[in-house]
Amino acid sequence: MTRRRNRNETRKRIVEGRNIGNGDKLISLLKWLKEQNCDPTCRLRPAVFNNTGRGLQALEYIQQNSIVVRIPIHCCVTRHYLKSTIIYSVLGQDFNKFNTQELLATWLAQQTDKQGVFQNDSLKDENKFWRPYLESLPEDYSLPCTCNKEENGCMPNYLRNRVEKQRADIDSSFNKLRKYFPALDKERYEWGYYTVNTRAVFLQKDPRDNGSGEAGENCLALVPFLDLLNHSDDVSVQAGINLSRESVNCSGFFYEIQVNQSVTKFSEVFICYGKHSNTKLLVEYGFFLGDLNSNEHIEIFIEYILEYLKQNQLILISLEKKLEILHSNGLDSNLGISSSGLSWNLKAVLHILLLDDNKLSDWFQSLSRLF
Structure with a gap:
């Protein structure tokens, strides 16, 4: 009786991720990647899930800190x-x-x-x-x-x-x-x-x-196959070139995704697109997480900050240079206020805008010491 129940539960979990890897276009993609020396690092298959749509399903238990995707750089x-x-x-x-x-x-x-x-x-x-x-x-x-x-x-x-x-x-x-x-x-x-x-x-x-x-x-960059991975607010990953020892020992460069937590067999494999609000997720990606989004916040635009500082007669020295620092380092996005306070980027923006001109060259160290 127990064995039969376990089998039924397993079947149910598999059905929750319906296999779509037998479609002509995905078969062609996987065959092409194989021809380009793209060997799988773990057993994954394209599948459709009830809550997230098309994604990748783990066909085996994936250990913490494992590489789940490895794509040759010439395919990017x-x-x-x-x-x-x-x-x-x-x-x-x-x-x-x-x-x-x-x-x-x-x-x-x-x-x-x-x-x-x-x-x-x-x-x-x-x-x-x-x-x-x-x-x-x-x-x-x-x-x-x-x-x-x-x-x-x-x-x-x-x-x-x-x-x-x-x-x-x-x-x-x-x-x-x-x-x-x-x-x-x-x-x-x-x-x-x-x-x-x-x-x-x-x-x-x-x-x-x-x-x-x-x-x-x-x-x-556009990276084939990797774009099958859906977003979750609860996961942490690392992405970059030749993260694993295996790829370092190989001749060539690979774009890799490493999961910082384990993945159970038959569950969906997720990555994190970034710590985004529901509004940004909806506008940029076409979905939102609702109350499940721990990064939900009231979005603040840098134009609003500049207008506020101007109204309060705060003189901003070297403003163009400061705005360039914020923009080139991606600090002028994801600005907001949540239930836990100001976002890290918003704190960074306020800190850099109010820095004295003689401390601007040391902005990164100054920011690191403060936060």
């Missing part, structure tokens, strides 16, 4: 890689005028159309390599920014303002890039922009790049 679309593509050939010296999200969105728009991959001769070889990855991407996205006017009118002001700002940013970047790429399609560019928004990961430096790497919002 990075800012450095884009310098070897037609994007860089067209933009030339103006390449650095655009952030990584805009460049990746343009690359995606140039590579694909609604029916599949462009057959333009100049892109043919590149398309052939990336086709399994490109075909694994969603055809469309359900995001606040994709809502129609009637739906937009039903949004609360704080959400509608965020959505309108995002739409304005997309329109502005598209218009700038259209000057270089006259055939750039608005609908495909928007699709590419949403793809980067919902799927890009943090990568400060492509190891193939002999330079100093990227900073702030430019630290983005």
